Amino acid sequence: MKGYEAVIGLEIHVELKTASKIFCSSSAHFGAEPNANICPVCLGLPGVLPVLNKRVVEYGIRAALALNCEVARFSKFDRKNYYYPDLPKNYQISQYDLPLAQHGYLEIDTGNGRKRIGITRVHMEEDAGKLVHQGTVTTTPYSLVDYNRTGVPLLEIVSEPDMRSPEEARAYAEKLRSIIQFTGISDCKMEEGSLRVDANVSVRPAGSQGFGVKTEIKNVNSFRALARALAYEIERQISVLEEGGRIVQETRTWDEGKGVTLSLRSKEEAHDYRYFPEPDLPPLVISREWVEEIRRTLPELPDARRERYMKEYGLPAYDAGVLTTTREIGDYFESCVRLYPRPKTVSNWVMGELARLLNATNTEITASPVKPEQLATLLKLIDDGTISGKIAKTVFEEMFNTGKDPQAVVEEQGLVQITDAAALKAVVEKVIAANPKVVADFKQGKDKALGFLVGQVMKETRGKANPQLVNRLLKESIANSDN
Numbered sequence: 001m002k003g004y005e006a007v008i009g010l011e012i013h014v015e016l017k018t019a020s021k022i023f024c025s026s027s028a029h030f031g032a033e034p035n036a037n038i039c040p041v042c043l044g045l046p047g048v049l050p051v052l053n054k055r056v057v058e059y060g061i062r063a064a065l066a067l068n069c070e071v072a073r074f075s076k077f078d079r080k081n082y083y084y085p086d087l088p089k090n091y092q093i094s095q096y097d098l099p100l101a102q103h104g105y106l107e108i109d110t111g112n113g114r115k116r117i118g119i120t121r122v123h124m125e126e127d128a129g130k131l132v133h134q135g136t137v138t139t140t141p142y143s144l145v146d147y148n149r150t151g152v153p154l155l156e157i158v159s160e161p162d163m164r165s166p167e168e169a170r171a172y173a174e175k176l177r178s179i180i181q182f183t184g185i186s187d188c189k190m191e192e193g194s195l196r197v198d199a200n201v202s203v204r205p206a207g208s209q210g211f212g213v214k215t216e217i218k219n220v221n222s223f224r225a226l227a228r229a230l231a232y233e234i235e236r237q238i239s240v241l242e243e244g245g246r247i248v249q250e251t252r253t254w255d256e257g258k259g260v261t262l263s264l265r266s267k268e269e270a271h272d273y274r275y276f277p278e279p280d281l282p283p284l285v286i287s288r289e290w291v292e293e294i295r296r297t298l299p300e301l302p303d304a305r306r307e308r309y310m311k312e313y314g315l316p317a318y319d320a321g322v323l324t325t326t327r328e329i330g331d332y333f334e335s336c337v338r339l340y341p342r343p344k345t346v347s348n349w350v351m352g353e354l355a356r357l358l359n360a361t362n363t364e365i366t367a368s369p370v371k372p373e374q375l376a377t378l379l380k381l382i383d384d385g386t387i388s389g390k391i392a393k394t395v396f397e398e399m400f401n402t403g404k405d406p407q408a409v410v411e412e413q414g415l416v417q418i419t420d421a422a423a424l425k426a427v428v429e430k431v432i433a434a435n436p437k438v439v440a441d442f443k444q445g446k447d448k449a450l451g452f453l454v455g456q457v458m459k460e461t462r463g464k465a466n467p468q469l470v471n472r473l474l475k476e477s478i479a480n481s482d483n
Contacts, residue, residue, distance in 0.1 A: 002242070004203045006234045007211055008169045009161035012176055013154050014186045015127060015194035016059045021151035022126050023050030023093065028153065030192050034132075034146040042126075042151030044089030049280050052077075056124060056153040057284065059185040060100045061294045063155055064122045066183050066301055067176075069104030071291050077124075077278040085145050086129035094156075096275040099123035100284075106179060107303070108171040109321070117172050118160030127152040130193070137219060137253055138262055149193070155185075161200070161211070166230035170223050173197055174325075178302045182327045190221055197226055202247070203237045212237070213247040217261055220254050229254040233261045305330055313343035322351050328365050332372055339376035349375060353393055357400045369403040370396065378406040390463045391415050415464060421473065424457070424465055428473045431456045439478055450474060 021028050024041035041048045064071050078096040104119035129147040133140035157176065163169045177188045177195055188195040197220050202212035217233060220226045237247050252261040300308070302324045309320035309330075323333050329350070336346045354375070358365060378396060381387050387395060387410055398409045409415070431453055432439055442449035450471070457470045 002238055003206050004234075004238050004241075005206045006164055006166075006230070007161045007202050007204060007214075008163035008165075008230060009200045010159045010163070010169060010173060011198040011200070012157045012159075012173065013127075013196045013198075014063070014157065014180055014188065016056055016153040016155065017184070017186050017194075018053060018055050018059070018153055020053060022053050022056050022124070022153035023151055026151065028151075030194070032148055034144075035148060037148045038150065042088075043147065050093065050278075052281060052284075053153065057100070057286075058294060059153075059183075060122065060124050060155055061286070061291060062183045062185055062298065063157070063180060064101030064104065065291070065295050065298060066179050067101075067104040067106055067119050067122065067157070069101035069119060069122055071101045071286060072098065073288070074098065074283060074285055075100050076283040077281045078275045079278050080125075081274045084128070085143070086131050086147075086150070088129070088147060088150060092126060092128060093278055093281070094125035095123035098283075106172070106175055108168065108175050110168060110171070115162075115168070117162045117168075120158040120160055122155055122157050125154050125156060126150070127154045136255065136257075137264070138255070166227040166234070169199065169230055170227040173226060174223055175302070178325055182299055182301050184299070184327075190223075196220075199226060199230055199233075201230055201233050201237075203234055203241070213249050215247065215249065215261075216251045218251060218253055218264070221256075225254055225256055228259065229261055232259065236261065299327070309343075313337070313347075315343055315347055319344070319347045319351065323347060326365075332365050332368070335372035336376050339373055340379050342379070345379060346375070349379070349396075353396050354400075357397065369401070370399050374399060374405055381406055381410065385466060386410065387415055388463060388465070388467060390458070394463070421469060424461070424469060424473055425477075427457055427460050427465070428470065428477050431460065432474070432477055442478060 016028075018028050020026060021042055024039050026039045026042055027037045029037065041050060061071055075095065076098045077093050079091045080094045080096070081091045083090050099121045101122040102120065104122065105116050106119065107114050107116050109115075127149050129145055129150040132144040132146055134142055134144075159172065163172060180186050180195075181188050186194055190196070199217040199220065200214045201217065202214035204210060204212045215233060215237070217229050220229055233252070240247055248266060250266045251264045253264050254260075255262055306317075306320045306324045309315045309323060310317060313320075315323070322329075324330050333343075333346060333350050336350070337343050340346060354365075354368065354370065357363075358368060363369075375396075378392055378399070381395075382389055382392050395406050395409045395413075395415060398404065398413070399406055402409075404412075435453060435456065438449045438452055442453070453474050454467060454470050457465055457474070458467070
C-alpha cells in the first residue's frame, strides 16, 4: 500500500433472538407491519419504567464466554443522550464504563496462518428505530420512521484495532458471525439488520506504532461490501496523505452503487453523549455460579467442530472450515454421514451440488428440499451401480426442485444405469467405427483418446452407461481389432 499500512477495528451490533424486547413485553419479531410492535415503554412515554429481560443478560453472557471474554461481576446500564428521529426517548439505554464483559479474542485464518484478534468489550443496549429512506441516505428527500426495532435487545461487540487489511476484517466479521450463530442467540441475518457492522479505519507509515486519524464507515450491509468499503477508504486516505492533505475524523457511508465512501458528518462536531448511570435500572450483580452454569450449556463452537471434522472424519482443513461456517451446515453434513459413512464424498456433495442450488435459489440449508437421508440414499444408488455419478447430478437437481426421493426420480425418468455388456457392446463398436483417427491415437499411447471415446459412448447412452464397463469394453474391442 505504497509504504502504508491500515489499522482497522470493527464494532459489530448483534440483535438477540428473544421473544420480547429488552425492557418491555413488546414483540421483538422481525417483519411486522411498521409501528406494530410498540408500547409506551419502548416509545418512552411519560410515567413508564423499563424492566430488564433476564434472557438478554443470559444471551450476553453466552456470547461473552464464546468469545473468550471475562464476564464482569458488577455491571450497570447508562443513558447515552443524543437527538435523532429514530430514537423516541432522545436517549439510548446502553452500557459505558462498566460493560457486561471485556478482554476477549477470536482467531482467524490468514495467508500466514492463524491470527488472534482482540475483543475490547461486549455490552448490552437497546436498538434504535429504523429510518426508511426514499432513496439513498445521502439523496433521500424525506425519510419515514418505523419504531418496531426500538428496544430490540442488542449486543455491541467492539474489537481491538488488530486488523491490517480488508481481508482480515472480513475474516473476523465472518468468524464472529459463525460463533454467534453457533451459540443460538441470534440468526445474524445481515439482510434483516440483525447483524450490522461499523468499521473504524486509519492508515499510517508501515512499521510505525502510532495511529493515524480514523474514519468510521457505516451502512455496510454485507461482508463483501465491508471488504470493498475498507479497500476504497484505505486507498482514499493514502491518496489524501500523498497529495499533502490531512484526514478528517468523520463518519462516512458506503455507497454500493457508486463503489465509494461518502461523508455523512464530522466527528469533530459530534454531540457529547453525556453518559450518566440509568436511574431507572439497578446495577447488575452477576454470580459466578450463573456464569459457570451458562458455560456448561455452550455448544461445540466452530473451531472445535472444525478440528473434530479433521481428526474424526479425515477431512481437509478447507472442507472442515466450509462445513463449520454455520451450525446448520455442520448438522446437515453429520446427519448424512451417520447414514452414509463416507465423509469426504458427503462433503463434496454438500459443498458442491447442494451449495450451488441453495445459493441459486437463495434457500437456507434448514429449508433444503433435499433432506440428509435423501442425499445418503442417492449416494448409495451410485455405489450399487443403479445410476452413474453423472446421472446422479441430474437426479439430485430434480430432487431439489420437487422434493422427491431419488428412487422415484430414477424410475420416473428411466435413468437406471446400463450395466448389460451385450447391450453396450453395439454402442462401443459404433463409436469405434465412427472415430478411426482417435482409435489410432489411443493405439499410439495417447491415453486422452480413450477418454474421448468413453465420452462418446456416454453421449450415445445419454449418460446411462456404466463408465467402468465402457472403459473395459473399449479396450477389449480395440485390442481385438488388432488380432
